[in-house]
Amino acid sequence: MHQPDRRPVTPSDVVAYSVVSSVRISPDGRDVAFVVHDSFNERGKLAKGRIWLVSSEGGAAREFTSGPRSDGAPRWSPDGQTLAFLSDRSEDGRLQLYLLARAGGEARQLFDAKGDLGVGRRADALQWSPDGTRLAFLMKDPDVEDERRRKDQGDDAIEVEHAPKFARLYVVDVAGGEIRPLSPANAQIWEFDWSPDGNDFVVLASDSPEEWSWYHARIARLPLGGGDLTTLYTSHRQIARPIWSPDCQHIAFVSSVFSDRGVIGGDLQVMPSGGGAALNLTEGMPCSPSWATWRADGRSLLVLAHEDGGSSIFEIDLATRARRDLWVGQVSFGEASWPRFDEARDGSLAVVREDLGNPRDVWVGRRVAETIAWQQLTRVNPGLSEIEVGPVASIRWNARDGRSIQGFLITPPGDVAGGALPLVTWVHGGPTSAYNARFYGLHWANLLASQGIAVLLPNPRGSVGWGRAFAEANVGDMGGEDFEDILAGIDHLVASGRVDPSRLGIGGWSYGGFMTTWAVTQTARFRAAIVGAGICDWRSFHGTSHLSAWDALHYAADPYERGGTFERFSPLTHVQQVHTPTLILHGENDHDVPVTQSQQLFRALKELGVETQLVVYPREGHGVSEKSHVLDLNRRIVAWFAARL
Numbered sequence: 001m002h003q004p005d006r007r008p009v010t011p012s013d014v015v016a017y018s019v020v021s022s023v024r025i026s027p028d029g030r031d032v033a034f035v036v037h038d039s040f041n042e043r044g045k046l047a048k049g050r051i052w053l054v055s056s057e058g059g060a061a062r063e064f065t066s067g068p069r070s071d072g073a074p075r076w077s078p079d080g081q082t083l084a085f086l087s088d089r090s091e092d093g094r095l096q097l098y099l100l101a102r103a104g105g106e107a108r109q110l111f112d113a114k115g116d117l118g119v120g121r122r123a124d125a126l127q128w129s130p131d132g133t134r135l136a137f138l139m140k141d142p143d144v145e146d147e148r149r150r151k152d153q154g155d156d157a158i159e160v161e162h163a164p165k166f167a168r169l170y171v172v173d174v175a176g177g178e179i180r181p182l183s184p185a186n187a188q189i190w191e192f193d194w195s196p197d198g199n200d201f202v203v204l205a206s207d208s209p210e211e212w213s214w215y216h217a218r219i220a221r222l223p224l225g226g227g228d229l230t231t232l233y234t235s236h237r238q239i240a241r242p243i244w245s246p247d248c249q250h251i252a253f254v255s256s257v258f259s260d261r262g263v264i265g266g267d268l269q270v271m272p273s274g275g276g277a278a279l280n281l282t283e284g285m286p287c288s289p290s291w292a293t294w295r296a297d298g299r300s301l302l303v304l305a306h307e308d309g310g311s312s313i314f315e316i317d318l319a320t321r322a323r324r325d326l327w328v329g330q331v332s333f334g335e336a337s338w339p340r341f342d343e344a345r346d347g348s349l350a351v352v353r354e355d356l357g358n359p360r361d362v363w364v365g366r367r368v369a370e371t372i373a374w375q376q377l378t379r380v381n382p383g384l385s386e387i388e389v390g391p392v393a394s395i396r397w398n399a400r401d402g403r404s405i406q407g408f409l410i411t412p413p414g415d416v417a418g419g420a421l422p423l424v425t426w427v428h429g430g431p432t433s434a435y436n437a438r439f440y441g442l443h444w445a446n447l448l449a450s451q452g453i454a455v456l457l458p459n460p461r462g463s464v465g466w467g468r469a470f471a472e473a474n475v476g477d478m479g480g481e482d483f484e485d486i487l488a489g490i491d492h493l494v495a496s497g498r499v500d501p502s503r504l505g506i507g508g509w510s511y512g513g514f515m516t517t518w519a520v521t522q523t524a525r526f527r528a529a530i531v532g533a534g535i536c537d538w539r540s541f542h543g544t545s546h547l548s549a550w551d552a553l554h555y556a557a558d559p560y561e562r563g564g565t566f567e568r569f570s571p572l573t574h575v576q577q578v579h580t581p582t583l584i585l586h587g588e589n590d591h592d593v594p595v596t597q598s599q600q601l602f603r604a605l606k607e608l609g610v611e612t613q614l615v616v617y618p619r620e621g622h623g624v625s626e627k628s629h630v631l632d633l634n635r636r637i638v639a640w641f642a643a644r645l
Contacts, residue, residue, distance in 0.1 A: 006388035008413070008450040011634035014442050015040045015627050017381045019047075020360040021335060022072055023352050025056065026080040029344030031102070032056055033064065033074040033083060034352070034362050036380055040627040044619045045093060046070035051085055054377045056348060056364045061378050065100065065107065078132040084110075086117055086126070097126075097137065099174070111177040116140035119167045125191060130198045134171045136182075138189055140209075141165040166209045169201065169222065182226040190217055190261070193243045199224055202232070202242045202251050202273075211591070214238070214261050215549035219253060221273075232275040236553075240264045241291065245298045249273055250318075252301060254289055256464075257472050259432040259511065259550060260592075263337040265290045265306045265464030265471070270318060281316050285323065288464035288471060291340040302326075304339050306465035309394055309406050310437045311339060313349075313365075313372060327365070327372040330394065330437035331355040337433065341365075356392045356408075359384050359439040388413045389441040390449030397492035399461070399485045406466075407458035407489055408435055411498075412449045421454040422503035422645035425490060429510030431462035431478060431554075432471055444637045451642045454499060460485035476556040478511075479518045479569045486515070487523075501525070503645045507637070509533055510593060510622065514571070517601060520582060521574035528644035529582045530637055533593045533622055536575075536601040538566040544594045575604045581611035583640045585633060587620030 015038075022035040037049025051074050054061035065071040067089035075084045081102050086095045090109070095117040098107040119125055119138040126137045144163075150156075169183040169192055183189050183203070191204040201222045206213040219242050220229035232251070233239075238258040242251050251273050256266025265288030271278040282289055287307035294301055300317045310330040314323050333351045334340040341349045349365040349372070359381050365372040390410045399405050411421065426445060428435050435457040440446050445455040459465065460482040462474035474482040493499040505528040508516045513534020520529050535541045542548050542559040552558075557565035567573055582605060586598040595616055602614035615636065617629045624633050 006386055009387050009389070009441060009446050011447065011631050011638070013384075013387060014444075014447075014634055015630050017359070017384060017442060019049075020352050020362060020378070020380050022074060023334075023350045023362055024074050024076055024342050025344045025348060025350035025364070026076050026102075027078060027345050028080050029056055029346045029348040030080075032350045032362055032364065032377060033076065034350075034378075035072050035074065037070065037072070040630050041625050043626060046088055047625070051083070052378075054362060056344075056350070056377070058375065058377060061362075061380075064104075067107075070095075073126055075126050075128060075135075077128050078130060082132075084126065084128065084135055097135070097172070110135070110172055110174070111179055113139060115142040127192070127194050129171070129194060130196055133175070134173055136169060136171050136192065136194055136201070138167045138192070139170055140167045161208075161210060164209045169203065171224070180226070182222060182224070184226075184228055187220075187229055188213060190214055191240065191242065192222075195244045195248050196246055197248055200248075202244060203229065204239055204242055205229055211261070211546040212549040215258075215547075215553060219251065219271075230275075232273075233271055233278060237266070240266075243292070243294065244273065245270075245294050246296060247298045249298070252292055252294065253278075254292070256288070256468050257432060257475060257553065259430040259554070260337075260547075263430065263433050265432070265434070267468050268292055268301065268303055268316065270301075279321075281318070281321050282323075282467075283321075284467065284469075286467045286470075287312055288467065290338055291334075293341075293343055302343070304333060304341055306339065306434055306436060308465055309408070309435070309459065310465075313341075324370070326367070326370065332436045332438045354439045356437050356439065357389070359441065384441060387441055388450070389439075390446055390455075391415075392440055394437075395489075395492075397489050399481070399488050401481070403461065403470075403485070405458065405460060405485045405489060407456055408437075408440075409493070410440060410445045410449050410455040410457070412452045412454065415452075415454075420497060420500035421452070422505070422641075423454045423456060423490065423493060423499040424448055424505040424507060424641050424645070425456045425458065425486060427458065427460075427486060427506070427508035427512035427515040428463070429508070429512050431460075431474060431482060431511045431515075432464055433511075434459050434463040434465045436465065444634055447634060447638050448641060451638060453505075453641060453645055454493075456489055456493065458486050458489045460489075475554055476565070478554060479515065483515060483518060483522070486519075503527060505529065505641050505645050507532065507641075511535075513593070517571040517582075518569070520578045520580040521571045522577070524577075524579050526580045528641055529580045530585065530640055531582060531598070531601065532585045533587065533590055534584075534597065534601070535571075535593055536597050536604075537570045537572040539570065540600070541593065541597060542566070544596060546591045572600060572604060575601070576608060578605060578608065578610050581640075581644060583636065584612065584614045585624075585636070586614070586616050587622060587624060588616050588618045589620060590622045592622040 051065040100107040188209040206217040219233040242253040268289040269278040287305040289305040291304040312328040353363040362378040507530035509532035605612040
């Protein structure tokens with residue numbers, strides 16, 4: 001429905017809002033700490049942000065830290081009287097660990113970190129000891145003296161995968177600031193959890209710090225005194241979020257075939273803390289757990305999962321595997337790629353929550369009988385109420401093999417289905433990811449809707465939220481049936497009369513960029529395409545990406561087999577069939593999908609006479625985050641499709 005009191009969204013709106021993240025509720029359940037930071041950064045710097053506090057009963061939120069740069073990763077002490085956090089307030093881009101009393105005052109730097117503490121902003125890579133006397137954290141190795149001397153002398157040669165920099169587990173004494181390394185010299189620690197008795201850590205570890213090594217990470221045990229790792233569990237699938245049971249007898253974790261570190265949804269499994277076989281608690285369930293905490297008695301877990309384009313929260317019994325739903329709905333919790341919650345001792349849950357009509361804010365949930373009652377605590381971006389958002393609907397269609405596929409359709413504001421609309425299909429990355437019930441008002445999908453273009457956000461097989469079998473259904477077949485699922489969704493909308501088949505566009509970023517490149521080599525039905533950081537040649541991608549283990553695992557094939565899967569599914573193999581005008585966008589410093597992928601595609605299209613343009617953003621990695629680049633990217637996306645559809 002048209003909203004006459006609201007204005008159309010603009011690219012400037014995309015960088016004008018504040019992002020809410022990293023919610024933490026105090027152990028007594030009274031206060032919630034969270035981070036508010038800019039949606040962009042400036043020339044590669046960390047996004048500016050501060051930690052805020054709000055009462056769990058409601059009321060005005062207040063700034064808790066006043067750093068001039070980037071404050072984040074708040075962690076309450078067990079007694080709730082101190083907040084630990086990371087900040088680069090003393091030197092731009094160099095994070096240090098600080099403590100700040102709950103009553104306020106000046107923050108105290110705990111020690112001088114020589115290495116990179118940035119890994120501490122992921123998951124739970126900064127934790128208090130159970131007794132509150134120490135903090136455990138991850139820190140990446142700094143340059144050694146010889147490396148510093150060579151750089152000072154102008155020798156800046158890059159030795160690839162030589163003298164690797166490991167992320168190691170350390171502990172620091174809160175009273176005196178003395179730090180001590182725990183993990184062995186040849187172990188990369190990706191995640192950890194401190195045992196409730198304070199004696200051990202469970203870690204997610206690998207033998208190399210290179211990103212490809214994460215795909216082969218194992219669960220191991222490390223004593224507080226340090227020493228060698230004891231391997232407890234290995235799998236050909238990826239692992240995340242290992243956590244101790246209250247009695248230290250079990251370890252729970254999430255596992256599936258993941259696409260990217262930090263993009264998590266799989267099965268919840270439990271194993272003995274001494275090692276051994278794991279029990280899959282969610283086998284066959286049509287959901288993808290991403291976060292869990294143990295109940296106090298150690299007999300069950302509270303689980304947050306992606307489910308059917310939305311989210312669910314349920315308890316699951318360790319002995320019977322019985323599921324008891326507490327809440328299911330069309331919302332998204334926490335960071336969109338890894339939904340999570342934080343829990344107080346009284347069972348109150350603090351979350352960052354958003355839905356199709358409302359942006360991210362801080363909410364608290366309280367158990368009422370067999371459900372959860374929610375209360376919104378903040379309204380961080382009140383100005384977004386002025387923006388007109390195109391209607392968003394969850395839709396379903398059948399794939400050619402009969403599978404039910406879900407997605408979201410965004411239509412122009414004020415559209416009353418009076419005629420067939422142009423349609424852009426925007427494919428998500430991963431592919432083990434999903435579009436869920438998020439606020440798309442500041443997504444480029446809504447920018448396109450404001451120009452009269454409908455947008456389909458499909459969740460083909462390979463997406464999370466429908467169980468592990470669905471998420472792994474495209475293993476060995478990326479670009480096969482998952483691509484057919486997307487075409488079936490477009491056909492469904494064409495058959496309904498809502499979409500004009502002569503005005504179709506397609507786009508996507510990362511895996512969505514690959515799928516777009518694949519699409520224009522397989523069909524001429526699209527009048528315009530946008531490839532964002534996409535893969536065009538799987539073999540050269542395997543040789544240059546720091547994710548080289550992922551593609552080999554996901555295709556379950558030899559990258560060097562002549563005429564094999566890697567060659568067959570490479571868009572460059574079929575590039576002579578492309579006729580679709582194609583805009584190509586990429587970050588210059590992308591290590592996930594190196595910019596050479598876009599350069600190869602651009603050169604091929606250019607020489608074939610296909611209308612194309614390549615735009616490379618300096619200093620950017622796999623995403624685009626500098627303010628001027630975000631503005632430019634959004635304007636280009638809208639202009640490219642609007643001019644051709």
